[in-house]
Each structure stands twice: as structure tokens, then as C-alpha cells.
Amino acid sequence: MTEKNFIPSSYSSIIKEGNVTWQAPSNIALVKYWGKKEHQIPANPSVSLTLSNCATTTTLNYTKKNVETADFSFELWFEGQPKESFKPKIVKFFERILAYMPFLKAYHLKIETSNSFPHSSGIASSASGMSALALCLMSMEKELNPEMTDDYFYQKASFLARLGSGSACRSVKGSIVAWGNHQNTKGSSDLFGIEYPYTVHKKFKNYQDTILLVDKGQKQVSSTVGHDLMHNHAYAAARFKQAHENLSRLQDIFQEGNLEGFIEVVESEALTLHAMMMTSLPYFILMKPNTLQIINKIWEFRKATQIPICFTLDAGANVHVLYPEEVKAEVLQFIKSELVEFCENNQYICDKIGSGAKKI
Structure with a gap:
């Protein structure tokens, strides 16, 4: 093609x-x-x-x-x-x-x-x-x-x-x-x-995504500019190789319903994305202090409860909290009690896995 x-x-x-x-x-x-x-x-x-x-x-x-x-x-x-x-x-x-x-x-x-x-x-x-x-x-x-x-x-x-x-x-x-x-x-x-x-294992069929709105302002560096900085990036080749390997790894994870493996790949990918930004020339940071506060809170909560909650990030400060539908009540309670304070105006959006575009 x-x-x-x-x-x-x-x-x-x-x-x-x-x-x-x-x-x-x-x-x-x-x-x-x-x-x-x-x-x-x-x-x-x-x-x-x-x-x-x-x-x-x-x-x-x-x-x-x-x-x-x-x-x-x-x-x-x-x-x-x-x-x-x-x-x-x-x-x-x-x-x-x-x-x-x-x-x-x-x-x-x-x-x-x-x-x-x-x-x-x-x-x-x-x-x-x-x-x-x-x-x-x-x-x-x-x-x-x-x-x-x-x-x-x-x-x-x-x-x-x-x-x-x-x-x-x-x-x-x-x-x-x-x-x-x-x-x-x-x-x-x-x-x-x-x-x-x-x-895809049934565990991933109804996955939830609660988006924590940490910073609603304009990004100081656009995604287009960020993409272009990968051309001469010192770690670009290793990063591209890592993406191929993680995609292969996810295939087994999706098939087996391996939540622990899913968390490891997804969080590693999110942090690698921002590591590429922080090590480009010019370098930049799109995460905010509250982004890091949320990440640490998620890690503490997961360790204490063994609930399979994890995070991912886009090219910005907001945090996507990913978790299976079966633990939705516990995770939303955790978000309301411990994470909302780190969101701008206490705002977050509850979303979930969908099925694609629709003609109306």
C-alpha cells in the first residue's frame, strides 16, 4: 500500500x-x-x-x-x-x-x-x-x-x-x-x-481513563516543535528501538491480561516521552510540580492497596489515570480524596475505552 x-x-x-x-x-x-x-x-x-x-x-x-x-x-x-x-x-x-x-x-x-x-x-x-x-x-x-x-x-x-x-x-x-x-x-x-x-483479554475491554487537569494553559513548546527535536537527539535511536520492543511486549500483555506488565510498559513509555523532551536541545519540561505529586501519590496508593492503577502522560502536564472497570469505585474515591487537590480548579474528566468515530 x-x-x-x-x-x-x-x-x-x-x-x-x-x-x-x-x-x-x-x-x-x-x-x-x-x-x-x-x-x-x-x-x-x-x-x-x-x-x-x-x-x-x-x-x-x-x-x-x-x-x-x-x-x-x-x-x-x-x-x-x-x-x-x-x-x-x-x-x-x-x-x-x-x-x-x-x-x-x-x-x-x-x-x-x-x-x-x-x-x-x-x-x-x-x-x-x-x-x-x-x-x-x-x-x-x-x-x-x-x-x-x-x-x-x-x-x-x-x-x-x-x-x-x-x-x-x-x-x-x-x-x-x-x-x-x-x-x-x-x-x-x-x-x-x-x-x-x-x-485482547477481557480485563482490557472496559478500561477506564480519568484525566486529571493539572494545567489548562497553553504549552510553552508545541508538539510539532518537540517532534522536530528528535532529528538530532542523542538518544533517538535507542528510543525508537524501545518503542518497537514495547509494542511487541504489549501483544503478550494484552493476550494474557497481564496488568502488572501493562503498568510497567505504560508508565515507562510516559516517562520516556518526557525524558526525550528533557534531553533534547533545546531542552524543555512540560510536567508541572503537581504532575509529579500525582505520580508519587499513585505509586504510594498502588503499593499500599495492590489495586492495578497506573498513569500515562501526553505531551503536557495532565495525568491520565488508567485502571480496570472493576476497581472504578475505589479509584474514584482515591482520586477525589487525594488527587483532586493537585488539579487546576479541582477539575478532572472521567472517560473510558471507546469504539471509534460515529456518523451522526
């Missing part, structure tokens, strides 16, 4: 106008992707849990222009208000995908989008937002080419989403999604995410 597979030869139908709505979830990586090559190609493979409650809903209204113009024609509304500041990112996305969606300049688009979580919460919305938009555009293309198969639809949606935001390719389909070439993962690709193809 190459990029050429996603370039359409022609369309069998004509559409003048229409609209479509998709809701796409956020995701949290267990094996982290950090570092990328040209065209949003990951430097190492990753695997993520698709979430359920943290999602972006996007409606796309499209009207065929009387005359095709040289520029993209679109308006962008966020939470019911025009959002000019988002438009440059959409233009860059459209430029990247134009070869794969040649009809884009023939239509005027109205994009209306909203998140189920507060925009200022510190939760990255690029994964859910770009996957929702990619799915809306694929629904347009499906109208132009009704013979399109479902497999191709979702594969190309993930491919397009990746060109908007790398991790967005993991927010299209599946409760556990793998992205990036990995010799032990059947069907894996750098071009798109795939539904995890192997057995």
Missing part, C-alpha cells in the same frame, strides 16, 4: 450540495509516537486506547461553486462562533490532502465544530478534530464515488487525518489502534492506523 492508492482516478457521481456530521474521539497513546519524518510519517510505531467521552463533533456543509477557483473556499465555526485563528491550520491540511481529494477547490465548505470537553482544558483536540473533519470529507467523496468500500473509506479517512495531525489517524476506528510499521503487527502501516489485530 502506497500513497498512490489514495489518489482517485475519477468520480462516478455529481453532487451540488449537502451536509454530513461525524463525531470522532480523542485517544491516549500507550506506546508513544515522538519524532516524525516528512509527510507526517512516524519515526516509531505507537498503539493507543480510543476514548469514549472526549470527542469532537464536526458538521460539514458543502455547496458546489459555479466556477472552480484557485483558492480553497471555506468558513470555520467553533462552538457556534467564527474562528479565524483556526483557519491557517485548515488551509495547510487542505494543501496536504488536495492530491487525494481533487474536488476540494470545486466547493464552498462551512465547517462547524465543537468539543465535548472545554477547549481550555489542556486536552489536545487536534486528534479528534482532524479525524472528524477527515471523516466528513470522506463522506463527501463517498457521495462522488458510491462504489467505495467501507474498508477503503476508513483506511483513507485515517490516512487523511494523519496529514492533519499524526495522532488523529488513531481516532477513526477501533478501541485499540496501532499506527506505524512494526514487524510483529500484521497489516501495520506508517500511512494510517489499524484496528489492533490480535486477541
Whole structure:
């Protein structure tokens, strides 16, 4: 499979106008992707849990222009208000995908989008937002080419989403999604995410993710800049090798229901991600003092109770607390009594493993 597979030869139908709505979830990586090559190609493979409650809903209204113009024609509304500041990112996305969606300049688009979580919460919305938009555009293309198969639809949606935001390719389909070439993962690709193809023990079927909002401010270093700093990183080669090994290790862990192994891999991956940030040039720290307070509290609680709770981190200060559904009552009590004080305005979001994007 190459990029050429996603370039359409022609369309069998004509559409003048229409609209479509998709809701796409956020995701949290267990094996982290950090570092990328040209065209949003990951430097190492990753695997993520698709979430359920943290999602972006996007409606796309499209009207065929009387005359095709040289520029993209679109308006962008966020939470019911025009959002000019988002438009440059959409233009860059459209430029990247134009070869794969040649009809884009023939239509005027109205994009209306909203998140189920507060925009200022510190939760990255690029994964859910770009996957929702990619799915809306694929629904347009499906109208132009009704013979399109479902497999191709979702594969190309993930491919397009990746060109908007790398991790967005993991927010299209599946409760556990793998992205990036990995010799032990059947069907894996750098071009798109795939539904995890192997057995997953029932212990992981209803996994919970409570997101502790430690810092809701703007990150001082963007993920894009952080990824670029891996190009000349002293530890990059070892890190990429580690990601491949952890992905292989997770396959046995998922099959066996090995919670102890899961905790070890997931927490190690989270800390390695931030270690890469702290040892790049220039170096930076995205964790906050309260992030470390929470991590230490989780370790103390797990040691004292033997409850299989663990944490992971994105490229920011917030903490994702992961645990099986069967211990939900005990963990939520622990969060309320001991961790909430370290959250900005005592805020946290309860989420869980989901099943992918939905057309509404």
C-alpha cells in the first residue's frame, strides 16, 4: 500500500450540495509516537486506547461553486462562533490532502465544530478534530464515488487525518489502534492506523481513563516543535528501538491480561516521552510540580492497596489515570480524596475505552 492508492482516478457521481456530521474521539497513546519524518510519517510505531467521552463533533456543509477557483473556499465555526485563528491550520491540511481529494477547490465548505470537553482544558483536540473533519470529507467523496468500500473509506479517512495531525489517524476506528510499521503487527502501516489485530483479554475491554487537569494553559513548546527535536537527539535511536520492543511486549500483555506488565510498559513509555523532551536541545519540561505529586501519590496508593492503577502522560502536564472497570469505585474515591487537590480548579474528566468515530 502506497500513497498512490489514495489518489482517485475519477468520480462516478455529481453532487451540488449537502451536509454530513461525524463525531470522532480523542485517544491516549500507550506506546508513544515522538519524532516524525516528512509527510507526517512516524519515526516509531505507537498503539493507543480510543476514548469514549472526549470527542469532537464536526458538521460539514458543502455547496458546489459555479466556477472552480484557485483558492480553497471555506468558513470555520467553533462552538457556534467564527474562528479565524483556526483557519491557517485548515488551509495547510487542505494543501496536504488536495492530491487525494481533487474536488476540494470545486466547493464552498462551512465547517462547524465543537468539543465535548472545554477547549481550555489542556486536552489536545487536534486528534479528534482532524479525524472528524477527515471523516466528513470522506463522506463527501463517498457521495462522488458510491462504489467505495467501507474498508477503503476508513483506511483513507485515517490516512487523511494523519496529514492533519499524526495522532488523529488513531481516532477513526477501533478501541485499540496501532499506527506505524512494526514487524510483529500484521497489516501495520506508517500511512494510517489499524484496528489492533490480535486477541485482547477481557480485563482490557472496559478500561477506564480519568484525566486529571493539572494545567489548562497553553504549552510553552508545541508538539510539532518537540517532534522536530528528535532529528538530532542523542538518544533517538535507542528510543525508537524501545518503542518497537514495547509494542511487541504489549501483544503478550494484552493476550494474557497481564496488568502488572501493562503498568510497567505504560508508565515507562510516559516517562520516556518526557525524558526525550528533557534531553533534547533545546531542552524543555512540560510536567508541572503537581504532575509529579500525582505520580508519587499513585505509586504510594498502588503499593499500599495492590489495586492495578497506573498513569500515562501526553505531551503536557495532565495525568491520565488508567485502571480496570472493576476497581472504578475505589479509584474514584482515591482520586477525589487525594488527587483532586493537585488539579487546576479541582477539575478532572472521567472517560473510558471507546469504539471509534460515529456518523451522526
